Amino acid sequence: MPPVKRVLIIDDETSIRESLDMYLSEKGLAVEAAGTGTEGLAAYHKYHPQVIILDIRLPDISGLDILKRIMETDHDAKVIMITAYHDMETTIEAMRQGAYDYIHKPIDVDELDHAVTKSLHIADKVHAIPHLQDDQESGVRHQIVGKTPAMRALFKTIGLVSRNRATILVEGETGTGKELIARVIHESSLVSDQPYVTVDCTTLVDNLFESELFGYERGAFTGAVETKKGRLELAGEGTILFDEVGDLPLPLQAKLLRFLEYSEFTRVGGTKAILSQARIIAATNRDLCDLATQGRFRQDLLFRLRVITISVPPLRSRLDDLPELVRFFLHKINRDLGAKVTQVEDKAYAVLRNHSWPGNVRELKNVLIKSVVESRGSVLLADALKTVLAASPRDLPPITGLASLDDLEKTHILKAMVETKGNLSAAARLLRISRPTLRKRLKLYGLHQPDPRNP
Ligand SMILES: Nc1ncnc2c1ncn2[C@@H]1O[C@H](COP(=O)(O)OP(=O)(O)OP(=O)(O)O)[C@@H](O)[C@H]1O
Ligand SMILES: [Mg+2]
Incomplete structure (x- = not known):
């Protein structure tokens, strides 16, 4: 026989305590009751109940304060708040602080029954996410999460390339972490103390190319009121990322190629040749070989760029990374949004594994953010994920790179x-x-x- 589940009722109204006690005891639960916040906290520490039914208004300590103290402890109790109808703000605050559910006064037995059953069920079926190491949490460095063989191989390559300055092409579907990888390569390189500069190739148009990349001298053209350094000069001896390089129009590809061949440039309107020492990384979510076959990407530029190629696998091919990614993002979401989701319902992983993740890790992150808001309280619920995923096609990034x-x-x-x-x-x-x-x-x-x- 499974151990008896313990419920603690904290309410100052004797009639409520007595009727709840009777009702829940009849359902085979071990019930404790307390009439004040102080007594309630003492009982909580003594009995370690799985479920706490907590009145928001108590004579000594406010229900919210009690909730806060309970949430600070390690024990995974589910707290159901009893609130009055007009108490919307307190209710929201309680949910924000990690209450699992709430029921209104006057108490409706069915509602109460439902909340208690569900929270007991959940308490059985969830797992706390272990804490990340301190150094991971406080580290300023970026972190690529993953444990699957494909990701381990990728880490190895990053380790190797960080020792040299070879040009790298990072390819992979949208949201797979190409920009993140470029940054981590820079951060693990010998020039990590030097600048890291990004050039978004989708925004480069004709004349902008030179002035953005190479900079310009004062008076080079109307509006050039003072000398301005370009991205290459700003990157110095650091790293420069040409992001979405597949979107670069053909004439600009020729210009980029010319620069890559000599590593030299002159500011617009200038005469002095400047030698660039920056490490070049290019990223793309398009298949450059395909584009080259179609004559839309220069073959010679492709050869120049892919001295070393890093192919980032799509999320659907490394579903075993899901638990760690979920853990990583939940910690982040908790910290950034002040949420308190510390547990994941077992069924949630099955839901995540069943999705095809066209938007990859970025999509996962967004889905988790929405689901945290949807899963009231401290548990990431499978149902919340389902709701968010069912609605998510509308929010997906537009499919770029889809050929006509x-x-x-x-x-x-x-x-x-x-x-x-x-x-x-x-x-x-x-x-x-x-x-x-x-x-x-x-x-x-x-x-x-x-x-x-x-x-
Ligand atoms: N392995 C990972 N570990 C942790 N975070 C990741 C990982 N992969 C991606 N992310 C996060 O997912 C988001 C999207 O990643 P990023 O911007 O690097 O994708 P991308 O490949 O450049 O996408 P796009 O092609 O659309 O530009 C970022 O917030 C990034 O930090
Ligand atoms: Mg990107």
Whole structure:
């Protein structure tokens, strides 16, 4: 037989104490009752109840203060507050402080029954998340969470590259942590005391490229009222990240390539060549090889960038990292939002594992933030996660890098041509279309006509 569950009632109204005591005892629970806050706290420390039914208004100590003291202790008791209808603010405050649930006065037996049953059930089915090490919590350094083999391999690569200054390409789907990885590479490198500078390639347009990257001299153009250093100069001997490098327009790719070849630049309107010592990292959520096949990314630039490639695996391929990521983010959310979610319902992990995470770790973080708000009290509930996930497609980041149908067809045809070494008949057979159709398509997409001597 399972051990008897203990319930503590703290209420100054004798009639409430007596009726609750009778009702809950009949359900097979061990009930203790206290009429004041002081007595209540003493009983709490003595009996270690699983559930506490706590009146918000008590003669000596306020219910909120008692709640606060209970939440500060290690024992995982679930607190159900008894509140009056007009007490919205106190109710909110109680939930914010970690109360598990609340019931209104006058007490409705069904409501009470439901709250108690649920909290006892939850008390059985949740696990406290262990505390992070102090150094992790207080450390100023960024942390990449993960324990799966793919992530361990990634840590190893970061360790290796932090010893040299080779150019790195970080690729991976949106939200997988590419920017975070770039930062950690910088922080673990020999130049961690030097600047870390980011260039968002999506915002670079024509003329801005040079002035942003290389800076400009006073009077170089209208509006250049004083000399300004560009990002490269600001990075000094540190690290510069070219973020979303796949979005860089072709003409600017040529300019970036020219810089990479010589590591030298001149400020706009200047004459002096400045040698850049910065370590270059490029990040992208697009498949640059694909873009290169389509002629939308320069092959030579790609070669320059991927001296070392770090491919960040999507979250759905490393679901075993979920518990640690959840633990990490809950600590962060608790700290940043003043929440007190310290436990996770077992079922919650199954819900998380069943989702495909198109937005990867960023999506997980956002889902957790919303679910913490949704899961009143100190437990991250599976139901809260379900509610948030059901609503989440609307909040997903827009799918970038999704090729158009024409692009897909073009690449597909190109692949067939490569596969058949330009043999039109063989390619047409492979694609299951006629030769004339293939010819038309090739022309439409401006692809090279195969050599007529080798049709
Ligand atoms: N392994 C991880 N451990 C801890 N936090 C992570 C991890 N991966 C990602 N994050 C966090 O998730 C969020 C998204 O990560 P980041 O911005 O680095 O993604 P990204 O790959 O650059 O995405 P995008 O392609 O959309 O720019 C950040 O808050 C980041 O700190
Ligand atoms: Mg990014």
